Amino acid sequence: MRSGLVKTEAIVLSKFKYSDSSNIVNFYTRKRGRITAMIKGGRSLKSKSGLATDVLNIVELFYYEKEGRDLFTINTSELIFYPKHVITDITSLYCATSVVELLKELTPEHEENDRLYRGSEKIIRLMDDNIGDARILFLKYFLFFLEESGVGIHSESCSTCGNMIVNSEQVRFDPGNGILCAKCGFDKRRGINISMELYRLLESLNKGLTIEVIDKKTVSDLFLLLETYTRTHFETFKGLKAFRLIGGI
Ligand SMILES: [Zn+2]
Missing domain, CATH: 1.20.1440.120 (Recombination protein O, C-terminal domain)
Known part of the structure; x- marks a missing residue:
């Protein structure tokens, strides 16, 4: 695995609560396949990244990937598509x-x-x-x-x-x-x-x-x-x- 900033589209696969304020999210990303990542403060209604990451949504992620680490922290997650039907x-x-x-x-x-x-x-x-x-x-x-x-x-x-x-x-x-x-x-x-x-x-x-x-x-x-x-x-x-x-x- 490389180290550096990753920008990629992703499909949200699952989302779990983590601590009082964060979420752990599973993504299928275009550039890195399946990843698990944390969205700090993602449970706050003010968190744009938190609101964007509902299961089935398509988002654009920015995160820093580090060699040897399995759980990433998402910097931003922006909504691209929401399957409303x-x-x-x-x-x-x-x-x-x-x-x-x-x-x-x-x-x-x-x-x-x-x-x-x-x-x-x-x-x-x-x-x-x-x-x-x-x-x-x-x-x-x-x-x-x-x-x-x-x-x-x-x-x-x-x-x-x-x-x-x-x-x-x-x-x-x-x-x-x-x-x-x-x-x-x-x-x-x-x-x-x-x-x-x-x-x-x-x-x-x-x-x-x-x-x-x-x-x-x-x-x-x-x-x-x-x-x-x-x-x-x-x-x-x-x-x-x-x-x-x-x-x-
Ligand atoms: Zn045969």
Whole structure:
């Protein structure tokens, strides 16, 4: 880690009270990845930095980073974007909260990923625009997040033999590897059957196609499949808390 003044955009991931007057805040920053920082006096109503740092807000931070130190002190935090629609719509709120949860639980500290930062900021803004289904946006983000974490799920070819998927009726899914062609699924007796609708939804999301028909069950099945897959690849992942509260997406 370098030492010096850092100026960076950031997404607020969580905020806790610390002492009588301060807050400890978790950020996903554009330049330094996930960091934890203190906002001294942040609980005062007069603190601009304190007021700017609510969960899901996008802010611009100035802070001094010092070699060997894990907890930084924020000099200033200025509000760039506040998702005013998201916090009034329950589905959008659960979806946006889950974006934040993935960043908070599964990204390594102090590891910059500009693409992941930009994609995360974009999806929060899109959810706030309230155009399109927030659940579909979230599933798209979930796939993007896995890809950026080095464990993407590819749908066009078999994860074991690499052959193109031609018969989507007999595709299987293995939580350790991903999509299996009919032959690998059968030969290795691995994976679970997935419906053609589920495979098509996965493929459309991967290819960035417009999702015309949104069947609730298929959306929910894909969500469960992504959770199981994520649990297999990240030991610490216990599922998304926001959706557990309402029993699924
Ligand atoms: Zn195969």
